[in-house]
Amino acid sequence: MVSVSLRFGTCIPFIYFGIQLLAVPFYPGFNILVNSASDLGTAHSLKPWIFNLGAIATGLITFASVYGFYQTLRSSGTNFLLTALVCLSLMCYGTSSLAAGVFPMPHTYHGAGLRGSALFGGPFCLS
Secondary structure (H helix, E strand, O other): OOHHHHHHHHHHHOOOOOOHHHHHHHHHOOOOOOOOOOHHOOOOOHHHHHHHHHHHHHHHHHHHHHHHHHHHHHHOOOHHHHHHHHHHHHHHHHHHHHHHHHHOOOHHHEEEHHHHHHHHHHHHHHO
């Protein structure tokens, strides 16, 4: 069970960026320097469901990976606080991804707020 859960974790960045690559052709004039990834799930896209379902899938896969990260970090002797921070970061990112897919922009619930900070703060927990 742990190895399956960790495999989900290794898929997260591939799904996150892969969904964007699939959705970009359906957004006329999309520019990575100007637009955010979440724009791919708006009414400006010809097929916003591609990005939105992908964001939901990313969130669910992230949640599925938390158990594997927890078990692996604890069994390797990692400090409990550090393990908890990594798992909390993953749960926040999963919640943020789900919110992005369920509540596309410009919905007020789309904004990640504190949950989204896990995306950028998470790597610091792992270093």
